[in-house]
Amino acid sequence: xxxxxxxxxxxxxxxxxxxxxxxxxxxxxxxxxxxxxxxxxxxxxxxxxxxxxxxxxxxxxxxxxxxxxxxxxxxxxxxxxxxxxxxxxxxxxxxxxxxxxxxxxxxxxxxxxxxxxxxxxxxxxxxxxxxxxxxxxxxxxxxxxxxxxxxxxxxxxxxxxxxxxxxxxxxxxxxxxxxxxxxxxxxxxxxxxxxxxxxxxxxxxxxxxxxxxxxxxxxxxxxxxxxxxxxxxxxxxxxxxxxxxxxxxxxxxxxxxxxxxxxxxxxxxxxx
Amino acid sequence: xxxxxxxxxxxxxxxxxxxxxxxxxxxxxxxxxxxxxxxxxxxxxxxxxxxxxxxxxxxxxxxxxxxxxxxxxxxxxxxxxxxxxxxxxxxxxxxxxxxxxxxxxxxxxxxxxxxxxxxxxxxxxxxxxxxxxxxxxxxxxxxxxxxxxxxxxxxxxxxxxxxxxxxxxxxxxxxxxxxxxxxxxxxxxxxxxxxxxxxxxxxxxxxxxxxxxxxxxxxxxxxxxxxxxxxxxxxxxxxxxxxxxxxxxxxxxxxxxxxxxxxxxxxxxxxxxxxxxxxxxxxxxxxxxxxxxxxxxxxxxxxxxxxxxxxxxxxxxxxxxxxxxxxxxxxxxxxxxxxxxxxxxxxxxxxxxxxxxxxxxxxxxxxxxxxxxxxxxxxxxxxxxxxxxxxxxxxxxxxxxxxxxxxxxxxxxxxxxxxxxxxxxxxxxxxxxxxxxxxxxxxxxxxxxxxxxxxxxxxxxxxxxxxxxxxxxxxxxxxxxxxxxxxxxxxxxxxxxxxxxxxxxxxxxxxxxxxxxxxxxxxxxxxxxxxxxxxxxxxxxx
Amino acid sequence: xxxxxxxxxxxxxxxxxxxxxxxxxxxxxxxxxxxxxxxxxxxxxxxxxxxxxxxxxxxxxxxxxxxxxxxxxxxxxxxxxxxxxxxxxxxxxxxxxxxxxxxxxxxxxxxxxxxxxxxxxxxxxxxxxxxxxxx
Numbered sequence: 001x002x003x004x005x006x007x008x009x010x011x012x013x014x015x016x017x018x019x020x021x022x023x024x025x026x027x028x029x030x031x032x033x034x035x036x037x038x039x040x041x042x043x044x045x046x047x048x049x050x051x052x053x054x055x056x057x058x059x060x061x062x063x064x065x066x067x068x069x070x071x072x073x074x075x076x077x078x079x080x081x082x083x084x085x086x087x088x089x090x091x092x093x094x095x096x097x098x099x100x101x102x103x104x105x106x107x108x109x110x111x112x113x114x115x116x117x118x119x120x121x122x123x124x125x126x127x128x129x130x131x132x133x134x135x136x137x138x139x140x141x142x143x144x145x146x147x148x149x150x151x152x153x154x155x156x157x158x159x160x161x162x163x164x165x166x167x168x169x170x171x172x173x174x175x176x177x178x179x180x181x182x183x184x185x186x187x188x189x190x191x192x193x194x195x196x197x198x199x200x201x202x203x204x205x206x207x208x209x210x211x212x213x214x215x216x217x218x219x220x221x222x223x224x225x226x227x228x229x230x231x232x233x234x235x236x237x238x239x240x241x242x243x244x245x246x247x248x249x250x251x252x253x254x255x256x257x258x259x260x261x262x263x264x265x266x267x268x269x270x271x272x
Numbered sequence: 273x274x275x276x277x278x279x280x281x282x283x284x285x286x287x288x289x290x291x292x293x294x295x296x297x298x299x300x301x302x303x304x305x306x307x308x309x310x311x312x313x314x315x316x317x318x319x320x321x322x323x324x325x326x327x328x329x330x331x332x333x334x335x336x337x338x339x340x341x342x343x344x345x346x347x348x349x350x351x352x353x354x355x356x357x358x359x360x361x362x363x364x365x366x367x368x369x370x371x372x373x374x375x376x377x378x379x380x381x382x383x384x385x386x387x388x389x390x391x392x393x394x395x396x397x398x399x400x401x402x403x404x405x406x407x408x409x410x411x412x413x414x415x416x417x418x419x420x421x422x423x424x425x426x427x428x429x430x431x432x433x434x435x436x437x438x439x440x441x442x443x444x445x446x447x448x449x450x451x452x453x454x455x456x457x458x459x460x461x462x463x464x465x466x467x468x469x470x471x472x473x474x475x476x477x478x479x480x481x482x483x484x485x486x487x488x489x490x491x492x493x494x495x496x497x498x499x500x501x502x503x504x505x506x507x508x509x510x511x512x513x514x515x516x517x518x519x520x521x522x523x524x525x526x527x528x529x530x531x532x533x534x535x536x537x538x539x540x541x542x543x544x545x546x547x548x549x550x551x552x553x554x555x556x557x558x559x560x561x562x563x564x565x566x567x568x569x570x571x572x573x574x575x576x577x578x579x580x581x582x583x584x585x586x587x588x589x590x591x592x593x594x595x596x597x598x599x600x601x602x603x604x605x606x607x608x609x610x611x612x613x614x615x616x617x618x619x620x621x622x623x624x625x626x627x628x629x630x631x632x633x634x635x636x637x638x639x640x641x642x643x644x645x646x647x648x649x650x651x652x653x654x655x656x657x658x659x660x661x662x663x664x665x666x667x668x669x670x671x672x673x674x675x676x677x678x679x680x681x682x683x684x685x686x687x688x689x690x691x692x693x694x695x696x697x698x699x700x701x702x703x704x705x706x707x708x709x710x711x712x713x714x715x716x717x718x719x720x721x722x723x724x725x726x727x728x729x730x731x732x733x734x735x736x737x738x739x740x741x742x743x744x745x746x747x748x749x750x751x752x753x754x755x756x757x758x759x760x761x762x763x764x765x766x767x768x769x770x771x772x773x774x775x776x777x778x779x780x781x782x783x784x785x786x787x788x789x790x791x792x793x794x795x796x797x798x799x800x801x802x803x804x805x806x807x808x809x810x811x812x813x814x
Numbered sequence: 815x816x817x818x819x820x821x822x823x824x825x826x827x828x829x830x831x832x833x834x835x836x837x838x839x840x841x842x843x844x845x846x847x848x849x850x851x852x853x854x855x856x857x858x859x860x861x862x863x864x865x866x867x868x869x870x871x872x873x874x875x876x877x878x879x880x881x882x883x884x885x886x887x888x889x890x891x892x893x894x895x896x897x898x899x900x901x902x903x904x905x906x907x908x909x910x911x912x913x914x915x916x917x918x919x920x921x922x923x924x925x926x927x928x929x930x931x932x933x934x935x936x937x938x939x940x941x942x943x944x945x946x947x948x949x
Contacts, residue, residue: 063839121320156339311858464920464921474945507944525915528919559875571874578923580922590823597840602875618933721864
């Protein structure tokens with residue numbers, strides 16, 4: 001790993017490399033450069049993920065021509081695909097060093113955010129939504145109960161906007177969540193369920209199921225599950241799996257042509 | 273602070289933030305935790321979801337009330353009566369920790385005597401809390417150990433603030449909840465380094481680590497280290513400084529990183545006092561309301577532009593790292609103080625904050641002595657940390673209280689200094705909202721925070737709004753015996769009928785024109801921000 | 815291109831959440847929660863997430879100011895420090911050290927608080943030291 005990055009930096013494939021470095025036993029995101037190659041000895045793969053792709057977009061905003069390398073898990077790849085589609089990053093200028101998708105004992109069934117399964121207590125099981133649940137399991141609840149359970153989760157919200165702020169594919173300059181006409185400001189919890197549903201709708205065709213939002217949520221709201229639902233609808237309607245390729249998205253209206261035709265909606269029992 | 277020190281011997285949060293998750297019961301009194309300490313509210317909700325019982329006692333309906341097993345709205349300033357009522361029932365039901373009381377505490381008999389009078393009926397008459405609810409919260413607190421008690425300014429900003437804190441300590445000791453993992457009496461500090469400012473001797477009567485200035489041995493030690501004699505007489509508190517300015521006894525004031533014009537009670541009174549000063553220096557990031565009336569303003573560097581340490585509410589001393597250079601012609605506060613000192617013929621030339629920290633550690637034997645920058649790393653260390661091998665202390669008073677035995681205080685309930693009457697019929701209380709901080713100097717210039725709340729407002733219950741024919745956004749005129757201000761109405765069930773809530777962050781709606789500088793706790797000198805009497809009218813344009 | 819993620823502690827409430835300042839070419843562009851911090855475990859509130867915004871505010875004071883005939887004029891450090899030292903010295907000479915007070919701060923570091931009370935006690939010679947913890 002170190003040798004590859006060193007070679008890339010030396011031969012000019014990349015100008016900088018985003019990875020992790022241990023500082024006082026804490027793996028922190030770090031930008032490695034040619035000027036300080038000796039730091040590469042400390043390059044690590046961190047089980048604690050940060051949105052490296054988002055940092056990359058901030059770097060290209062400051063300097064569009066910079067060539068960036070980064071450690072990439074499966075979720076990083078998916079996020080990059082979305083960012084390429086939406087012209088937030090240029091694939092020509094990004095080099096990924098693919099690493100194992102989370103060094104976890106749970107690897108075989110994982111997806112990185114299963115790394116640390118949420119501790120779900122009895123009260124949450126009774127009133128709320130289990131963060132580790134699958135969409136199909138939610139559909140076992142009746143509609144009213146399901147809404148009640150989601151409302152329990154939403155009313156914990158402290159409106160930190162962490163779900164949006166950490167999201168590698170949230171890049172809009174103006175955000176609907178801060179639009180006074182859509183959501184009243186100044187109150188806790190924010191207007192529910194509107195606040196969370198507006199964000200969920202905007203995640204359709206965007207969310208790459210990395211789970212960083214849920215990890216950033218101070219109140220353990222099962223956001224990943226919520227956004228999985230909207231992507232499930234996107235998959236049904238457009239047969240589009242977000243982030244799996246860098247080709248056209250059905251939501252990218254700025255594209256040259258719409259390549260995907262909507263399919264008729266099939267109302268199956270999976271709506272949550 | 274004063275209350276905790278009197279009861280336990282140490283004026284700090286007894287337990288750690290992470291431990292809250294493992295409590296059996298959590299009692300939140302006088303803290304709007306989701307707005308003011310959101311990442312502590314996280315621990316409370318996680319505890320709840322894991323099965324802990326949650327009790328919220330607050331004059332307002334706060335976000336956490338929704339999740340409480342029982343939530344009560346006790347009348348503003350009636351905390352001592354409520355807590356005495358709980359303790360009355362604990363004794364009646366024989367739920368108290370008899371062995372713990374006998375072995376680890378003193379003063380129980382006097383408390384027991386006082387509590388006899390606090391029958392549920394009497395407590396209901398004072399607090400407005402239903403006898404049945406009082407029974408339920410008492411049962412939950414007493415029978416789900418370990419019980420953790422969390423409080424904030426809702427307990428301390430009263431004329432009876434010290435009594436309120438002592439009552440919290442009484443309750444916790446009565447059930448053996450102090451000195452155990454997951455329990456404790458936990459004041460949530462409102463600012464990032466209140467704990468550190470106190471620990472460092474930023475108080476008129478103590479040097480670092482609460483070493484009293486009245487102790488000759490302590491003065492001698494510091495005189496040796498500093499090469500100057502230490503004055504023996506305790507100095508003036510901020511609450512005493514104001515009258516001293518008015519009397520012409522205090523002529524010069526050096527204000528560092530504070531905005532007393534907005535944070536102190538009775539704005540008009542303070543404004544007048546500041547004008548009497550011969551010389552005022554203010555050191556700040558912004559031209560705050562106080563800096564505007566200064567003679568000299570020192571431009572300070574921000575948190576991101578310097579090194580140093582801060583100590584959080586759970587006594588954890590942690591390092592800041594410099595991210596960028598100080599902007600323009602600003603300097604870190606430590607450099608400004610060093611330069612001023614040197615200009616006044618006392619040489620202060622430290623190479624860096626680490627050198628200052630090592631001096632602190634060498635003079636602060638029990639709490640900070642074992643800490644170094646290297647040992648702190650990114651996790652920090654929790655005091656007491658008396659030697660270089662000590663791992664720090666997650667919870668205090670484990671086998672023994674810092675003062676030896678925990679002290680019960682027998683306390684009678686007293687009315688707040690000002691109660692509503694015919695002329696001023698509404699209770700006024702003040703506090704923070706989630707998107708802003710303190711006097712707003714930092715948050716109101718942050719675009720993402722400003723967007724949440726751009727102006728001040730006054731929360732009023734729909735019943736009262738109906739009586740006054742006030743709609744959301746109408747301008748209310750609020751007046752008290754001190755002054756008068758205007759704010760747009762926010763009609764909400766968050767406040768009970770008869771109560772008005774004002775956030776403190778907005779200089780153009782300065783809440784403290786209404787509050788009372790004369791009403792403060794006699795011992796801790798904390799002003800009674802949480803209770804005043806006001807009248808309200810709807811502003812009508814003729 | 816220089817990009818750093820610098821660990822620090824939130825300077826709003828007393829919780830003390832660990833965070834990272836994202837610095838690109840000497841400009842703080844973002845704040846991120848520190849995932850492994852014992853206090854906040856990778857989460858922040860709205861204030862913490864926007865901590866960098868006050869640092870970058872155009873309203874920040876940029877140099878010392880001295881008030882002359884009721885108006886502030888820009889000054890350099892030697893002028894401002896010199897003036898403050900002279901005026902405090904005069905007050906002490908005329909009215910004694912207890913005629914000066916120092917308000918330290920719950921918003922500055924331990925080291926700075928320590929120096930501020932040392933300044934009051936050793937340089938001015940008074941115990942008139944307090945801060946706004948009560949407020």
